[in-house]
Amino acid sequence: MARYAILVRGINVGTAKRVAMADLRAVLEESGFSAVRTHLNSGNAVGTGNDGLDPAEAGARVEEALAARTGVSARTLVLTAGQLRTIAAGLPYAAEMAAVEKAGSRMMAHVLFADPDPALLAEHDLTAIDPGNVQLGERVVYQWCPNGLLESPDVSGWITKNLHVEVTTRNWNTIAKLADLL
Known part of the structure; x- marks a missing residue:
């Protein structure tokens, strides 16, 4: 199992696109992630997914599930642990x-x-x-x-x-x- 960073763009900025972090965690779990942890109240999370998961496809699944569960439309970027670590390094x-x-x-x-x-x-x-x-x-x-x-x-x-x-x-x-x- 591999770890991923999930970045949901533009939620909980000001009063627009409000999403409770409990709802975001549920959306991520519905989208195939486990051991989900959110960070702050602004669309940042990490989770475990299957090895070989396609980040673009996973992001699209999260976007669809988020819209279905909360009515909020927001682009979602899924990065592998390696991609995020490369950015940090x-x-x-x-x-x-x-x-x-x-x-x-x-x-x-x-x-x-x-x-x-x-x-x-x-x-x-x-x-x-x-x-x-x-x-x-x-x-x-x-x-x-x-x-x-x-x-x-x-x-x-x-x-x-x-x-x-x-x-x-x-x-x-x-x-x-x-x-x-x-």
Whole structure:
């Protein structure tokens, strides 16, 4: 049995798309995961699934079950433990984070639903959106937000518009906690 990180995009942000974590756990169990643990109240979970599970198919099953059970439509990204650990290990801004108190909330991981098209990457300079603070990793765009997320450029929107890839964003505290839970 393999472990997976499950990221449900956009639930429990403000008053929109409210989903109780007990309902999310039930949806994940109905979708074939066991030993499910949620983290915070914002669509982050880990669970055990069959070896060889197709993450894209599992994400689609979760989306369907979530809509059926709660009426909430939300994209869901399922990552293998290895994929999440690669994201966590690839952190390019460790030195910057070490110099700032509570840095985990200023480091964003824009996790990609798919690999970007190399031709689009060649055509668009991702680093130009926030020079020195954005770097592409494996299935992720890292963004260091020294003055906080609200004062930083919208990297997720840029990725969706220019690279035509869906994104779900988590701060570094969440990525690190999910990696620990795996």
